[in-house]
Amino acid sequence: MMPNRKWILTSLIMTFFGIPILAQFLAAVVAMLGVGLAGIIEVCNILITPTIYLLLNIFMLALGALMLFFSGECGRAIVHQKKEK
Numbered sequence: 372m373m374p375n376r377k378w379i380l381t382s383l384i385m386t387f388f389g390i391p392i393l394a395q396f397l398a399a400v401v402a403m404l405g406v407g408l409a410g411i412i413e414v415c416n417i418l419i420t421p422t423i424y425l426l427l428n429i430f431m432l433a434l435g436a437l438m439l440f441f442s443g444e445c446g447r448a449i450v451h452q453k454k455e456k
Contacts, residue, residue: 398440405433 409429 395440398436401436402433402440405429405436409433 409426
């Protein structure tokens with residue numbers, strides 16, 4: 372009976388704390404990699420059409436990762452403010 376309770380507690384902790392935190396770290400890493408790669412391509416001035424599409428895709432991926440990161444941070448801040456009231 373005890374190992375089952377530990378498993379439930381562990382899964383609850385991972386669901387509400389571990390997974391959102393890891394998702395935000397992953398979003399930040401993807402954003403940094405995307406922006407860095409987009410900057411390298413832009414600085415090298417490789418303006419072949421497929422490269423432009425690649426640059427646009429990387430930039431949009433980085434923007435999406437930043438949005439995921441900040442939505443998690445803003446959502447956490449809003450919940451924290453509601454708990455204080």
